[in-house]
Amino acid sequence: MENKVIFGIDLGGTTIKMGLFGTEGESISDWEIPTRTEGAGRYILADMAEAVKKTVAERNIAGQDVLGIGLGVPGAVVDESLVAQAVNLGWKDVDAGNELSQYTGFPVAVGNDANVAALGESWLGGGKGFKNMLLVTLGTGVGGGIIVDGRILTGSIGAGGEIGHMHIEDNETEPCGCGNYGCFEEYASATGAVRVAKRVLAESREESALRMTNFTCKDLFDAAANGDVVAKKAIAKYGDYLGKGLAICASVLNPEAIVLGGGVTKAGNILIDLLKPSFNKCVFPPCRDVTWALATLGNQAGIVGAAKLILDKVSR
Amino acid sequence: MENKVIFGIDLGGTTIKMGLFGTEGESISDWEIPTRTEGAGRYILADMAEAVKKTVAERNIAGQDVLGIGLGVPGAVVDESLVAQAVNLGWKDVDAGNELSQYTGFPVAVGNDANVAALGESWLGGGKGFKNMLLVTLGTGVGGGIIVDGRILTGSIGAGGEIGHMHIEDNETEPCGCGNYGCFEEYASATGAVRVAKRVLAESREESALRMTNFTCKDLFDAAANGDVVAKKAIAKYGDYLGKGLAICASVLNPEAIVLGGGVTKAGNILIDLLKPSFNKCVFPPCRDVTWALATLGNQAGIVGAAKLILDKVSR
The missing domain is CATH 3.30.420.40 (ATPase, nucleotide binding domain)
Known part of the structure; x- marks a missing residue:
């Protein structure tokens, strides 16, 4: 060859x-x-x-x-x-x-x-060596791809792995782009992180660098890194949503590895720390032992x- | 051959x-x-x-x-x-x-x-002819099996398709058998149907054949069939949980068919009618067009x- x-x-x-x-x-x-x-x-x-x-x-x-x-x-x-x-x-x-x-x-x-x-990513990237893998792309939206025994889970009409539109929240009043309410993407995307943070801000009276600014997901993670108390609360809440959604996927799919990609992962390994408490709480215990990685192929x-x-x- | x-x-x-x-x-x-x-x-x-x-x-x-x-x-x-x-x-x-x-x-x-x-079931039963299929078994617990391109989705340690322990409810105070709170099985199993009905009963003041009896899942569906108003409310609520959980699975897996098996399906096609409203509300729209069937192989x-x-x- x-x-x-x-x-x-x-x-x-x-x-x-x-x-x-x-x-x-x-x-x-x-x-x-x-x-x-x-x-x-x-x-x-x-x-x-x-x-x-x-x-x-x-x-x-x-x-x-x-x-x-x-x-x-x-x-x-x-x-x-x-x-x-x-x-x-x-x-x-x-x-x-x-x-x-x-x-x-x-x-x-x-x-x-x-x-x-x-x-x-499962061949040569962050999921190298794992034949059962979930890739989640945290960008403007949330995309996904599921690898089963080394092959793509395509589904009936090619919508397999579209985990951004998995329902994870019953009490949502803002619609998702798909028309539904409470999709994973409404919380776990970069836009979702900002939405979650705005809600945390509105419920808090504490000082915050984010207050009165039109902040981005990057601003949010930067503020948290600088010790902003409200921003830290907000990214913890973001991690709760991310962990819950991925726990649902892991309970269904029992993957060996979950690989995180997309713009939000510029925040780095802190994302994995943030999602783990709620992931561990929600996931079916036999599926808890997952290898976490960041996407490497960009x-x-x-x-x-x-x-x-x-x-x-x-x-x- | x-x-x-x-x-x-x-x-x-x-x-x-x-x-x-x-x-x-x-x-x-x-x-x-x-x-x-x-x-x-x-x-x-x-x-x-x-x-x-x-x-x-x-x-x-x-x-x-x-x-x-x-x-x-x-x-x-x-x-x-x-x-x-x-x-x-x-x-x-x-x-x-x-x-x-x-x-x-x-x-x-x-x-x-x-x-x-x-x-x-995907070879010769209720899912015959469908190479991408989800089987859900509604019995004492909730079991499941996922068929992708005609093959079993096994997962990392064989827990693939264990959808009974997918987290679907944040506000649960009773633990599931697995130790978590808010698993699909806590609502969608036969035992879960009784749990859901007991809660509906407790919140209602209406007369019901179920009140003061130690009823089973079969009693519940029988009472609903006989026009018992509280039982009808309870099975509608049961359908909401069932539909929500299956919508989550369908959004992730995009199956061609969902086949329902297990003791609860003795209630018949009414189950599919009960779950559809919440399924249609929660599922990612491109994944909505699923063939529904009951298991036939027992x-x-x-x-x-x-x-x-x-x-x-x-x-x-």
Whole structure:
């Protein structure tokens, strides 16, 4: 397999990240091309194919040495090929796998981008060595990906692992983006952390650096690090929600490892300290012994996971 | 494959159910032998092997026609062989798969009994045709099994699918059997239904057939069917808990089908009607479109699922 290569592609609404890898995941090259969303995204796959073929030609790669192309897309994916919907791209029922394979002549495997990132983290990132793993991405929203026996849990229509919309709170008056009330994302995202902190502020009379400012999640964690009493209360409360939600997931899935990614994890290992008390309280005791880790691949997780997706497909 | 047979065995604390099947799951014969739990369960596997060998001899089955033996055990199972613990049997770290294989000379695959039952229901029962399925068993407790792409989600130590101990309620003062507070099982089991009803009764001043009697889950559903107003309120509340818990599972797993089994399902399809309002309210909207079914295999689910477990193993 020493001369064999794979392409890992992470398709976003603005740019397409592309990576060329060896079969052990060693990076040979990576680059970006713009995402052309005009015309309901009809040029995207052709642009991608062009970039792949150009790389193959420039590097004098023999066609039989390309094992295939893995592709992560921001939408629901069925059967590793059909993208039912990807709103940011304008796609609806696009058979991305078969189309890209026809354009290039190489095998293609397609997955949801959050799930593919989870696969990347379980292969070479924070979850390396764990075949049963949950990746939680704490950013503007909460994304997730579940790896079972080394493979993505896709679910019926590709919504497997969308733990941001798991119901965790009965008494919520503000709706989530999905229309429901009390979703995990309403508390555990960066936006959620600010929401939780605003409520803690409103219920407290103590002085706080956060009072009267339009603060961000980073401001909140910074204030807590500086000893701000209200901010410390707020991040403890944030940890309670995070721990409760992850305890629910762990009781259902019994993962070996839970890997935290996304912008909120810039706060570092303190997040794990914050979530543990409520995690330990709520989780089914036999599932308590989980390895905690932070994601390590950053925005490379998508191309690495995509490479693994096709590697698994061609070796089945 | 027409002459090939498989054994499916469901090991319980009192009896061992045994089944002989064809490769399409057609039942050739089934019978029971007692479970000898004395001596920390040391005779169980030998007894089982004896029964298998006797059947093979009596039916003149050629050794090469036996594809293998599937076995469901009431405990945590790792790597389809090692039983970490099975309290009812007295087992601790019993390598059941390898031992039974040595006794019989046939390949063996071992799984947790609830998970194996889920596999059975997804193969030939209420979840037939669905490769992504959740089985929930509503009995004295709440058990579960998750099928992903046709295979059991085992988890790290075999506790995958133990959804009875998923945290669904923050304000609970009575502990669950596992020691936590607010587990799904505290509301959704038969015992939980009675607990919920007693609370509804205590908060109501209306006449009810349930008042001052020591009622069961069946009495509760019977009273509701007879128009008892308090019982109707109570089963509606029971449905709210059931729907909320299953919505959480569905948001994480995105199953095609949810199959309800266990004693409580003797109440019939009304259960599905009762849980739907809260399920629809709490579930992530893309995961709402689930097929609902009742389990159909009853106490045969274990031997059927065990047969499928070994069939999958030998055909991999």
